[in-house]
Amino acid sequence: MISCEQIRKVVLAGSGVMGISFAQIFARNGYEVTLYDIAEEALARAQAQLRPGLETQAEQGMFAAKEIDEILGRIQTTTDKGCFADADFVLEAIVERMDIKHSFWSEVSALVRPDAILATNTSGLSVTEIAQAVKDPSRFAGMHWVNPPHLVPLVEVIAGEKSDEQTVNEIFALAEKIHQKPVRVFKDPTGFILNRLQYAVIREACHCVQEGYASVEDVDNVMKYGLGMRYACIGPFETMDLGNLGTFYHVSSYMMDSLCNDGGVPALIQQMHDEGKLGVVNGAGFYDYSGDKAAEAVKRRDTLFLQLAKILFADKKEQ
Protein backbone atom coordinates (compact mmCIF):
# COMPACT_ATOMS: atom_id res chain seq x y z
CA MET A 1 0.00 0.00 0.00
CA ILE A 2 1.11 3.54 -0.77
CA SER A 3 2.10 5.68 2.23
CA CYS A 4 0.57 9.05 3.07
CA GLU A 5 3.84 10.73 2.06
CA GLN A 6 3.64 9.21 -1.43
CA ILE A 7 0.12 10.47 -2.15
CA ARG A 8 0.13 13.01 -4.98
CA LYS A 9 -3.07 12.43 -6.97
CA VAL A 10 -6.37 12.57 -5.09
CA VAL A 11 -9.64 11.61 -6.79
CA LEU A 12 -12.77 12.93 -5.12
CA ALA A 13 -15.91 11.10 -6.17
CA GLY A 14 -19.12 13.12 -5.85
CA SER A 15 -19.04 16.81 -6.69
CA GLY A 16 -21.68 17.88 -4.19
CA VAL A 17 -21.60 19.95 -1.00
CA MET A 18 -18.73 17.92 0.45
CA GLY A 19 -16.78 17.09 -2.72
CA ILE A 20 -16.49 20.74 -3.77
CA SER A 21 -15.16 21.66 -0.35
CA PHE A 22 -12.71 18.70 -0.34
CA ALA A 23 -11.35 19.81 -3.72
CA GLN A 24 -10.47 23.20 -2.24
CA ILE A 25 -8.84 21.67 0.84
CA PHE A 26 -6.68 19.14 -1.03
CA ALA A 27 -5.71 21.56 -3.80
CA ARG A 28 -4.75 24.33 -1.37
CA ASN A 29 -2.53 21.73 0.34
CA GLY A 30 -0.68 21.10 -2.93
CA TYR A 31 -2.37 17.89 -4.14
CA GLU A 32 -3.32 17.20 -7.73
CA VAL A 33 -7.10 16.86 -7.50
CA THR A 34 -9.66 15.28 -9.81
CA LEU A 35 -13.30 15.88 -8.99
CA TYR A 36 -15.38 13.07 -10.50
CA ASP A 37 -19.18 12.94 -10.80
CA ILE A 38 -21.72 11.12 -12.93
CA ALA A 39 -23.59 14.40 -13.53
CA GLU A 40 -22.15 17.15 -15.75
CA GLU A 41 -24.39 19.70 -13.94
CA ALA A 42 -22.72 18.83 -10.63
CA LEU A 43 -19.30 19.50 -12.15
CA ALA A 44 -20.53 22.76 -13.67
CA ARG A 45 -21.76 23.78 -10.20
CA ALA A 46 -18.32 22.96 -8.83
CA GLN A 47 -16.65 25.09 -11.51
CA ALA A 48 -18.89 28.00 -10.51
CA GLN A 49 -18.35 27.56 -6.75
CA LEU A 50 -14.63 26.78 -6.46
CA ARG A 51 -13.26 30.29 -7.06
CA PRO A 52 -15.75 32.12 -4.77
CA GLY A 53 -15.13 29.48 -2.10
CA LEU A 54 -11.38 29.99 -2.28
CA GLU A 55 -11.81 33.79 -2.35
CA THR A 56 -13.80 33.66 0.90
CA GLN A 57 -11.09 31.54 2.52
CA ALA A 58 -8.38 33.93 1.28
CA GLU A 59 -10.35 36.88 2.70
CA GLN A 60 -10.32 35.06 6.04
CA GLY A 61 -6.54 34.83 5.86
CA MET A 62 -6.30 31.07 5.20
CA PHE A 63 -3.87 31.75 2.29
CA ALA A 64 -2.89 34.65 0.04
CA ALA A 65 -5.38 35.70 -2.68
CA LYS A 66 -2.59 35.53 -5.28
CA GLU A 67 -2.41 31.73 -4.71
CA ILE A 68 -5.98 31.16 -5.95
CA ASP A 69 -5.15 30.65 -9.64
CA GLU A 70 -2.42 28.18 -8.76
CA ILE A 71 -4.79 26.27 -6.46
CA LEU A 72 -7.51 26.18 -9.12
CA GLY A 73 -4.92 24.96 -11.63
CA ARG A 74 -4.50 21.82 -9.54
CA ILE A 75 -8.23 20.90 -9.81
CA GLN A 76 -9.66 18.99 -12.78
CA THR A 77 -13.25 17.86 -13.19
CA THR A 78 -14.44 14.81 -15.10
CA THR A 79 -17.21 12.28 -15.68
CA ASP A 80 -14.65 9.81 -17.04
CA LYS A 81 -13.96 6.82 -14.77
CA GLY A 82 -10.49 6.61 -16.34
CA CYS A 83 -9.42 9.10 -13.63
CA PHE A 84 -9.35 6.31 -11.04
CA ALA A 85 -6.62 4.32 -12.83
CA ASP A 86 -3.72 6.42 -11.50
CA ALA A 87 -5.28 7.68 -8.24
CA ASP A 88 -3.15 7.43 -5.10
CA PHE A 89 -6.11 8.19 -2.84
CA VAL A 90 -9.85 8.04 -3.56
CA LEU A 91 -12.33 9.77 -1.25
CA GLU A 92 -15.96 8.99 -2.03
CA ALA A 93 -18.65 11.55 -1.19
CA ILE A 94 -21.54 10.41 -3.36
CA VAL A 95 -25.17 10.12 -2.35
CA GLU A 96 -25.81 8.50 1.07
CA ARG A 97 -27.41 5.26 -0.14
CA MET A 98 -25.98 1.82 0.48
CA ASP A 99 -27.06 0.42 -2.92
CA ILE A 100 -25.45 3.34 -4.79
CA LYS A 101 -22.28 3.21 -2.70
CA HIS A 102 -22.10 -0.56 -3.34
CA SER A 103 -22.38 -0.25 -7.10
CA PHE A 104 -19.86 2.65 -7.12
CA TRP A 105 -17.26 0.79 -5.07
CA SER A 106 -17.61 -2.56 -6.79
CA GLU A 107 -16.80 -0.85 -10.09
CA VAL A 108 -14.20 1.68 -8.90
CA SER A 109 -12.23 -0.66 -6.63
CA ALA A 110 -11.56 -2.80 -9.70
CA LEU A 111 -10.22 0.21 -11.62
CA VAL A 112 -7.75 1.60 -9.07
CA ARG A 113 -4.14 0.52 -8.62
CA PRO A 114 -3.72 -2.25 -6.02
CA ASP A 115 -1.69 0.07 -3.76
CA ALA A 116 -4.18 2.99 -3.76
CA ILE A 117 -5.88 3.98 -0.50
CA LEU A 118 -9.68 4.18 -0.53
CA ALA A 119 -12.09 5.99 1.82
CA THR A 120 -15.77 6.82 2.17
CA ASN A 121 -17.19 10.00 3.70
CA THR A 122 -20.44 8.28 4.67
CA SER A 123 -22.27 10.13 7.46
CA GLY A 124 -23.24 6.98 9.28
CA LEU A 125 -23.74 3.98 7.02
CA SER A 126 -21.74 0.95 8.12
CA VAL A 127 -18.19 1.16 6.73
CA THR A 128 -17.97 -2.63 7.07
CA GLU A 129 -21.09 -3.04 4.93
CA ILE A 130 -19.91 -0.58 2.25
CA ALA A 131 -16.59 -2.49 2.22
CA GLN A 132 -18.41 -5.68 1.13
CA ALA A 133 -18.42 -4.22 -2.39
CA VAL A 134 -14.75 -3.24 -2.31
CA LYS A 135 -12.17 -5.43 -3.96
CA ASP A 136 -9.54 -5.79 -1.22
CA PRO A 137 -11.39 -4.13 1.68
CA SER A 138 -8.15 -4.06 3.71
CA ARG A 139 -7.15 -0.76 2.03
CA PHE A 140 -10.58 0.82 2.60
CA ALA A 141 -11.82 2.80 5.64
CA GLY A 142 -14.23 5.56 6.66
CA MET A 143 -13.14 9.20 6.60
CA HIS A 144 -16.01 11.24 8.00
CA TRP A 145 -15.74 15.01 7.75
CA VAL A 146 -18.03 17.67 9.18
CA ASN A 147 -19.73 20.27 7.03
CA PRO A 148 -18.27 22.77 6.19
CA PRO A 149 -14.96 20.84 6.23
CA HIS A 150 -12.76 23.88 5.50
CA LEU A 151 -14.06 25.47 8.71
CA VAL A 152 -14.54 22.45 10.99
CA PRO A 153 -11.26 20.65 11.71
CA LEU A 154 -12.60 17.25 12.85
CA VAL A 155 -12.21 14.12 10.71
CA GLU A 156 -13.35 10.74 12.09
CA VAL A 157 -11.23 7.89 10.67
CA ILE A 158 -13.28 4.72 10.97
CA ALA A 159 -11.86 1.22 10.85
CA GLY A 160 -14.22 -1.23 9.16
CA GLU A 161 -14.02 -4.90 10.17
CA LYS A 162 -11.59 -5.64 7.33
CA SER A 163 -9.65 -2.35 7.27
CA ASP A 164 -5.93 -2.88 7.65
CA GLU A 165 -4.40 -0.95 10.55
CA GLN A 166 -1.99 0.65 8.08
CA THR A 167 -4.91 1.96 6.01
CA VAL A 168 -6.34 3.70 9.06
CA ASN A 169 -2.90 5.06 9.98
CA GLU A 170 -2.23 6.43 6.49
CA ILE A 171 -5.64 8.16 6.29
CA PHE A 172 -5.08 9.56 9.78
CA ALA A 173 -1.66 10.88 8.74
CA LEU A 174 -3.13 12.37 5.57
CA ALA A 175 -5.78 14.25 7.57
CA GLU A 176 -3.06 15.66 9.83
CA LYS A 177 -0.95 16.63 6.83
CA ILE A 178 -3.77 18.77 5.45
CA HIS A 179 -4.20 20.47 8.85
CA GLN A 180 -7.44 18.78 9.94
CA LYS A 181 -7.91 17.16 13.35
CA PRO A 182 -8.36 13.38 12.92
CA VAL A 183 -9.62 10.92 15.54
CA ARG A 184 -9.73 7.11 15.33
CA VAL A 185 -13.05 5.28 15.63
CA PHE A 186 -13.10 1.51 16.21
CA LYS A 187 -15.83 -1.13 15.79
CA ASP A 188 -17.71 0.96 13.19
CA PRO A 189 -20.53 2.09 15.52
CA THR A 190 -23.68 3.58 13.95
CA GLY A 191 -23.17 7.34 13.66
CA PHE A 192 -19.49 6.97 14.63
CA ILE A 193 -18.79 9.33 17.59
CA LEU A 194 -19.87 12.79 16.46
CA ASN A 195 -23.39 11.80 15.49
CA ARG A 196 -23.82 9.59 18.57
CA LEU A 197 -23.06 12.63 20.75
CA GLN A 198 -25.13 14.96 18.55
CA TYR A 199 -28.24 12.78 18.57
CA ALA A 200 -28.02 12.18 22.33
CA VAL A 201 -28.17 15.98 22.70
CA ILE A 202 -31.01 16.34 20.17
CA ARG A 203 -33.08 13.64 21.91
CA GLU A 204 -32.70 15.32 25.30
CA ALA A 205 -33.31 18.81 23.84
CA CYS A 206 -36.60 17.61 22.33
CA HIS A 207 -37.53 15.88 25.59
CA CYS A 208 -36.99 19.08 27.62
CA VAL A 209 -39.29 21.03 25.27
CA GLN A 210 -41.90 18.25 25.02
CA GLU A 211 -42.04 17.98 28.84
CA GLY A 212 -42.41 21.78 29.13
CA TYR A 213 -39.14 22.23 31.07
CA ALA A 214 -38.07 25.12 28.81
CA SER A 215 -38.85 26.79 25.48
CA VAL A 216 -37.07 25.92 22.24
CA GLU A 217 -35.26 29.26 22.41
CA ASP A 218 -34.08 28.74 25.97
CA VAL A 219 -32.85 25.19 25.30
CA ASP A 220 -30.81 26.68 22.44
CA ASN A 221 -29.58 29.41 24.82
CA VAL A 222 -28.46 26.82 27.39
CA MET A 223 -26.37 25.18 24.69
CA LYS A 224 -25.00 28.37 23.10
CA TYR A 225 -24.13 30.30 26.25
CA GLY A 226 -23.30 27.36 28.53
CA LEU A 227 -22.50 23.88 27.32
CA GLY A 228 -21.61 24.74 23.74
CA MET A 229 -19.13 27.41 24.73
CA ARG A 230 -17.50 24.98 27.15
CA TYR A 231 -17.39 22.14 24.63
CA ALA A 232 -15.76 24.30 21.98
CA CYS A 233 -12.78 24.45 24.35
CA ILE A 234 -12.75 21.26 26.44
CA GLY A 235 -14.35 17.83 26.00
CA PRO A 236 -16.66 15.94 28.40
CA PHE A 237 -13.81 14.02 30.02
CA GLU A 238 -11.73 17.16 30.55
CA THR A 239 -14.88 18.75 31.97
CA MET A 240 -15.21 15.96 34.55
CA ASP A 241 -11.52 16.21 35.49
CA LEU A 242 -11.62 19.96 35.85
CA GLY A 243 -14.88 19.94 37.77
CA ASN A 244 -14.03 17.13 40.25
CA LEU A 245 -15.01 13.63 39.20
CA GLY A 246 -16.57 13.06 42.65
CA THR A 247 -19.28 15.57 41.84
CA PHE A 248 -19.96 13.92 38.46
CA TYR A 249 -20.19 10.57 40.27
CA HIS A 250 -22.81 11.87 42.70
CA VAL A 251 -24.83 13.70 40.04
CA SER A 252 -24.72 10.60 37.78
CA SER A 253 -26.26 8.52 40.58
CA TYR A 254 -29.57 10.44 40.41
CA MET A 255 -29.36 12.08 36.97
CA MET A 256 -28.95 9.22 34.51
CA ASP A 257 -32.31 7.59 35.27
CA SER A 258 -34.16 10.85 34.62
CA LEU A 259 -32.75 11.34 31.11
CA CYS A 260 -34.81 10.51 28.05
CA ASN A 261 -34.17 6.98 26.87
CA ASP A 262 -36.83 6.75 24.11
CA GLY A 263 -36.12 5.05 20.80
CA GLY A 264 -37.41 6.29 17.44
CA VAL A 265 -37.91 9.80 16.13
CA PRO A 266 -38.65 12.31 18.94
CA ALA A 267 -42.31 13.49 18.91
CA LEU A 268 -41.25 17.10 18.37
CA ILE A 269 -39.22 16.27 15.24
CA GLN A 270 -42.06 14.07 13.95
CA GLN A 271 -44.55 16.93 14.38
CA MET A 272 -42.34 19.49 12.63
CA HIS A 273 -41.68 17.04 9.82
CA ASP A 274 -45.41 16.30 9.39
CA GLU A 275 -46.21 20.03 9.29
CA GLY A 276 -43.54 20.52 6.59
CA LYS A 277 -41.54 22.90 8.77
CA LEU A 278 -38.05 22.01 7.60
CA GLY A 279 -36.14 25.14 8.64
CA VAL A 280 -34.25 27.62 6.48
CA VAL A 281 -34.89 25.54 3.33
CA ASN A 282 -38.58 26.47 3.31
CA GLY A 283 -38.81 29.52 5.55
CA ALA A 284 -40.21 27.96 8.72
CA GLY A 285 -38.78 25.65 11.35
CA PHE A 286 -38.49 26.00 15.11
CA TYR A 287 -37.92 29.68 14.22
CA ASP A 288 -39.35 32.00 11.56
CA TYR A 289 -37.16 32.26 8.44
CA SER A 290 -39.48 34.28 6.23
CA GLY A 291 -38.14 37.15 4.11
CA ASP A 292 -34.48 37.93 4.77
CA LYS A 293 -34.38 36.00 8.02
CA ALA A 294 -33.07 32.73 6.48
CA ALA A 295 -30.12 34.47 4.80
CA GLU A 296 -29.40 36.41 8.01
CA ALA A 297 -29.40 33.19 10.08
CA VAL A 298 -26.97 31.49 7.68
CA LYS A 299 -24.72 34.55 7.56
CA ARG A 300 -24.64 34.86 11.34
CA ARG A 301 -23.75 31.16 11.69
CA ASP A 302 -20.99 31.34 9.05
CA THR A 303 -19.48 34.48 10.54
CA LEU A 304 -19.37 32.97 14.02
CA PHE A 305 -18.02 29.65 12.67
CA LEU A 306 -15.24 31.48 10.84
CA GLN A 307 -14.26 33.44 13.94
CA LEU A 308 -14.30 30.33 16.12
CA ALA A 309 -12.53 28.19 13.49
CA LYS A 310 -9.65 30.67 13.42
CA ILE A 311 -9.18 30.22 17.16
CA LEU A 312 -9.54 26.43 17.03
CA PHE A 313 -7.26 25.97 14.00
CA ALA A 314 -4.64 28.23 15.61
CA ASP A 315 -4.88 26.27 18.87
CA LYS A 316 -4.56 22.96 16.97
CA LYS A 317 -1.43 24.15 15.15
CA GLU A 318 0.22 24.99 18.47
CA GLN A 319 -0.33 21.46 19.83
Ligand SMILES: NC(=O)c1ccc[n+]([C@@H]2O[C@H](COP(=O)([O-])OP(=O)(O)OC[C@H]3O[C@@H](n4cnc5c(N)ncnc54)[C@H](O)[C@@H]3O)[C@@H](O)[C@H]2O)c1
Ligand atom coordinates in the same frame (compact mmCIF):
# COMPACT_ATOMS: atom_id res chain seq x y z
N1 LIG B 1 -23.52 17.43 3.53
C1 LIG B 1 -23.10 17.14 4.76
O1 LIG B 1 -23.33 17.88 5.73
C2 LIG B 1 -22.29 15.89 5.00
C3 LIG B 1 -21.47 15.81 6.14
C4 LIG B 1 -20.71 14.64 6.35
C5 LIG B 1 -20.81 13.60 5.45
N2 LIG B 1 -21.64 13.70 4.36
C6 LIG B 1 -21.71 12.56 3.43
O2 LIG B 1 -20.98 12.88 2.24
C7 LIG B 1 -21.60 12.25 1.12
C8 LIG B 1 -21.99 13.29 0.10
O3 LIG B 1 -22.83 14.24 0.70
P1 LIG B 1 -23.15 15.64 0.01
O4 LIG B 1 -23.94 16.41 0.99
O5 LIG B 1 -21.90 16.21 -0.56
O6 LIG B 1 -24.11 15.14 -1.18
P2 LIG B 1 -24.63 15.93 -2.46
O7 LIG B 1 -25.99 15.41 -2.70
O8 LIG B 1 -24.42 17.39 -2.32
O9 LIG B 1 -23.64 15.41 -3.63
C9 LIG B 1 -23.58 14.08 -4.02
C10 LIG B 1 -23.00 14.03 -5.43
O10 LIG B 1 -22.76 12.67 -5.76
C11 LIG B 1 -23.06 12.51 -7.13
N3 LIG B 1 -23.26 11.09 -7.38
C12 LIG B 1 -24.35 10.34 -7.11
N4 LIG B 1 -24.11 9.06 -7.48
C13 LIG B 1 -22.85 9.02 -7.99
C14 LIG B 1 -22.05 8.00 -8.54
N5 LIG B 1 -22.48 6.75 -8.64
N6 LIG B 1 -20.81 8.32 -8.96
C15 LIG B 1 -20.36 9.59 -8.86
N7 LIG B 1 -21.09 10.61 -8.36
C16 LIG B 1 -22.32 10.32 -7.94
C17 LIG B 1 -24.26 13.39 -7.38
O11 LIG B 1 -24.39 13.71 -8.75
C18 LIG B 1 -23.93 14.60 -6.51
O12 LIG B 1 -23.24 15.59 -7.25
C19 LIG B 1 -22.78 11.45 1.67
O13 LIG B 1 -22.36 10.15 1.95
C20 LIG B 1 -23.10 12.20 2.95
O14 LIG B 1 -23.79 11.41 3.89
C21 LIG B 1 -22.35 14.83 4.09
